[in-house]
Amino acid sequence: MVSKPHGGKLVNVGKLSPESFGQKGLSIEVDSRTSINLLLIKTGVFSPLVSFNTREDYDSILREQRMGNGIPWSIPIILDVDPEKFRVSEGDTIILRRDGHYLAEMYVDDMWEFNKGEFSDRIFGTGDIRHPGVAKMQEMGSMILSGKVMGISDQDMPFKEYFLPPEQTRKLFQSRSWKTIAAFQTRNIPHLGHEYLQKSALNMVDGLFINPVIGRKKAGDFSDKIIVGAYDRVLKSYYPAERVLFSVLHYEMYYAGPREAVMHAIMRKNFGCTHLIIGRDHAGVGDYYPPYAAWKNLEAFDDLGIEIIPFEEAVYCTACKWITTVKCCPHGEDMRIRFSASMIREKLQKRLDIPIEIMRGDEVEWIRGQEDIFVT
Numbered sequence: 001m002v003s004k005p006h007g008g009k010l011v012n013v014g015k016l017s018p019e020s021f022g023q024k025g026l027s028i029e030v031d032s033r034t035s036i037n038l039l040l041i042k043t044g045v046f047s048p049l050v051s052f053n054t055r056e057d058y059d060s061i062l063r064e065q066r067m068g069n070g071i072p073w074s075i076p077i078i079l080d081v082d083p084e085k086f087r088v089s090e091g092d093t094i095i096l097r098r099d100g101h102y103l104a105e106m107y108v109d110d111m112w113e114f115n116k117g118e119f120s121d122r123i124f125g126t127g128d129i130r131h132p133g134v135a136k137m138q139e140m141g142s143m144i145l146s147g148k149v150m151g152i153s154d155q156d157m158p159f160k161e162y163f164l165p166p167e168q169t170r171k172l173f174q175s176r177s178w179k180t181i182a183a184f185q186t187r188n189i190p191h192l193g194h195e196y197l198q199k200s201a202l203n204m205v206d207g208l209f210i211n212p213v214i215g216r217k218k219a220g221d222f223s224d225k226i227i228v229g230a231y232d233r234v235l236k237s238y239y240p241a242e243r244v245l246f247s248v249l250h251y252e253m254y255y256a257g258p259r260e261a262v263m264h265a266i267m268r269k270n271f272g273c274t275h276l277i278i279g280r281d282h283a284g285v286g287d288y289y290p291p292y293a294a295w296k297n298l299e300a301f302d303d304l305g306i307e308i309i310p311f312e313e314a315v316y317c318t319a320c321k322w323i324t325t326v327k328c329c330p331h332g333e334d335m336r337i338r339f340s341a342s343m344i345r346e347k348l349q350k351r352l353d354i355p356i357e358i359m360r361g362d363e364v365e366w367i368r369g370q371e372d373i374f375v376t
Contacts, residue, residue, distance in 0.1 A: 001179050001274075002170050002173045002174060002178070002179075002181065002272035002273075002274065003269045003272055003273060003274050003305055003306055004269075004305060005044070005047045005048070005166070005269070005270050006047050006048060006071070006072075006266050006269050006270055006305065007047055007048025007071050008048070009047065009048060010044045010047050010166055010167065010170075010270065011041065011044045011046070011047040011048060011049065011050055012042075012044060012167070013041055013042045013050055013149065013151065013152050014150075014151045014152075015042075015151060015152065015153065015154060016102075016104070016105060016150070016151030016152060016153050025092070025093040025094050025095040025105060026086065026087075026088060026092055026093075026094045026095065027094070027095045027097055028081060028086050028088075028094050028095065028096055028097070029097055029098065030079070030096050030097070030098055030103065031098075031139075031140075032098070032215070032216050032252065033136075033216070033252040034079060034080075034096070034098075035098040035103060035155065036215055036250050036251060036252055037052075037077050038096070038103050038104050038149075038152050038155075039152075039155050039157065039250055040250070040251065040267075041077070041149070041152065042152040043165040043166065043167075044165065044166045044167060044270055045165070045166060045249070045251075045267050045270055045271070046077060046267070046270070047166070047270045048071065049077060050149065051106070051146070051147065051148055051149040052077055052078055052079045052145070052146050052147075052149075053067070053073075053076045053077050053078060053146065054068070054110065054146045055110050055112055055144075055146060056068040057073070057076070058076045058078065058144065058146075061073050061074065061075070061076045062076065062118065062119065062122045062123070063122070065259070065262060065297075065300075065301075072262060072266065072301050072303060072304055073262075073263075073266070074259045074260070074262035074263055074297075075123055075254060075256060075259055075260065075262075075263050076119075076123075078114075078144050078146075079096075079106075079144065079145045079146070080114055080140040080141040080142075080143065080144055080145075081141040081143050081144075081145060082141035082142065082143070083141070083142060083143045085141075088108060088111065088143070088145060089108070089111075090108055090109060090110065090111060091107075091108065091109075092107075092108045093105065093106070093107050093108070094106050094108060094145075101153070101155070102153055103152065103153055103155070104149050104150075104151065104152045104153065105149070105150045105151060106145075106147050106148065106149045106150065107147045107148045107150065108145050108146075108147040109146065109147040109148065110145070110146045110147065111143055111144065111145050111146070112143070112144055113142065113143060113144075114140065114141065114142050114143060114144045116137055116138065116140075116142075119137060120134050120137060123254070123256050123259055124137075124254075124255075124256055124257075124259075124288070125257070125258075125288065125289070126288055128288075130286075131255065131285065131286070131288055132218040132253075132255050132285060133253075133254045133255045133256055133285075136254075157214075157250050158214065158224065159214055159224060159228055159248050162214075162228060162246070162247060162248045163247060163248050163249075163250065164245070164247040164271075166270045166271045166272065169209070169245065169247065169271045169272050170271070170272040172245060173207065173245075173272045176206075176207060176242070177206070178205075178206040178207035179206055179274075180204075180205035180206045180207070180274045180275060181205060181206065181207045181208070181209050181272060181273045181274050181275065182198075182201040182202065182204070182205045182207070182208055182209065182273065182274075182275040182276070182277055182309060183209045183210075183211055183268035183271065183273040183275065183276045183277065184197070184198050184201070184208065184209070184210045184211065184277045185211060185212075185213070185249075185264045185268070185276070185277070185282070185283075186210075186211075186212045186213070186227075187212065187213045187217060187221060187222075187227075187253060188212075188221075188222055188227065188341045189222050189226060189227055189230040189231075189341075189344070189363070189367065190230055190231055190234050190363070191339055191341075191344060191358055191359045192316070192323060192339070192357065192358060192359060192360065193314040193315075193316075193323065193339030193358075194339075195234075195238070196314050196323045197277055197279060197311050197314060198210065198239075198277070199239075200311070201275070201277050201309050202243060202244075204275075204309065205274070205275055206243070207243050207244070207245060208239075208243060208244045208245070209244075209245050209247070209268065209271065209273050210231065210235070210244065210245070210246045210247075211246075211247055211248070211249045211268065211271070212227050212228070212231060212248055212249065213248075213249050213251050213253060214227070214228070214248040214249065214250050214251070215250050215251055215252045215253075216252045217252075217253060217375050218253075218255070218285070218375065219374075219375055219376060220345065220374055220375065221374065221375045222341075222345070222373065222374060222375070223372050223373060223374060223375055224248075225370070225372070226367060226370060226372075226373050226374075228248060229366070229367075229370070230363055230366070230367060231246060232246075233362070233363060233366055234360065234363055237362070238360070247271075249267070251267075253283070254283075255283065255284065255285040255288075256283060257281075257282070257283050257284040257285075257288065257289035257293055257294060258283075258289060258293045258294050258296065258297035258298075259297065260282075260283035261278060261282045261283050261294035261297060261298055262297060262298060262301065262304070264276065264282070264283060265298065265304055265306050265308070266304070266306075268306065269304070269305055269306040273306060274306060274307060275306065275307045275308070275309050276306055276307075276308055276309065277309050277311065278294055278295055278298065278308050278309065278310050278311065279311050279313070279314075280292060280311075280312070280313040281294075282294035282295075291313075292310075295308070295310050311325065312325040312326050312327040312328075313325060313326050313338070314339055315329060315336040315337060315338055315339070316336070316337040316339075316355075316357040316358065317329045317331050317335050317336055317337075318335050318336075318337065318357075319331045319335045320335075323357075337355060337357055337358060339358060344358065344359065345374065348364075348367065348368070348373060349374070351368075
């Protein structure tokens with residue numbers, strides 16, 4: 001049985017065409033994250049949200065990782081504005097747009113000052129501007145708005161042919177008679193460590209849902225076309241097609257480690273998944289979060305409605321001549337080759353060989369033949 005939507009009901013926000021928008025509302029230009037968040041609300045990925053979080057929810061999420069009604073939620077989904085650019089008052093109807101396209105219409109019923117220091121401390125666990133999530137937050141406006149969203153328009157997103165909304169994935173899971181589905185979150189190209197985790201999980205469940213993030217990432221990350229193209233090739237050659245479903249997730253990473261792991265679980269629950277694969281440094285960046293911090297935060301919830309499949313760090317052991325985990329391998333560090341996205345990126349940038357124990361040679365060859373491999 002596929003999982004129940006978070007909060008009990010899959011959200012379906014009404015569609016608005018550009019002709020439906022009011023003519024007198026204040027037009028506000030929003031950033032790429034807000035644009036994508038509207039898409040996630042509209043398609044039900046952010047169920048049970050039907051709009052941006054209220055002040056009550058915002059405060060509760062920061063302090064308790066739950067909305068005001070007690071439903072687990074770990075990162076507030078907010079609409080921020082610069083009051084110097086946009087003079088908004090309670091009771092206003094505003095139109096949200098991006099690059100000339102109307103996205104949504106909203107009635108403003110509350111507004112409050114954005115305390116960025118508190119947000120940084122609670123969500124990221126640091127105020128260090130070198131943290132990409134903190135740096136992004138500093139670019140945001142100083143006022144937060146909430147209110148009723150009357151409708152959200154469709155968006156022409158990149159790689160839309162690879163995107164399956166929750167309503168569709170749920171139907172596909174049921175049509176395939178999958179009762180247990182493990183989701184895999186990633187923002188990187190596939191390597192053999194990932195394949196080990198995915199196929200190990202597939203031994204425990206009926207189906208595997210591979211759901212890489214597409215959208216704005218930090219400089220140096222793999223570009224979207226490389227992630228999608230690499231997975232397209234690997235899945236066709238090395239995975240059982242009848243037991244795997246691939247779909248991109250339009251989403252902007254916060255790099256918030258333990259907090260973001262909860263959001264990843266909630267989103268995959270809404271797609272219908274019953275399990276989520278969690279590795280050593282899930283959603284982390286640099287050394288800001290301890291190893292396995294995501295595990296510990298997820299274990300604090302007994303009502304998420306999705307089961308976690310935790311994995312110790314995968315390594316290739318030259319003595320075992322096998323991919324294993326640090327928990328299962330009896331040999332020392334000098335016998336282990338670690339799976340590192342940063343190492344793979346460096347070797348690709350410098351045209352150095354990548355060990356066949358780390359990545360499949362045909363995948364590496366295809367990537368080397370592409371342009372714009374990395375986000376700049």
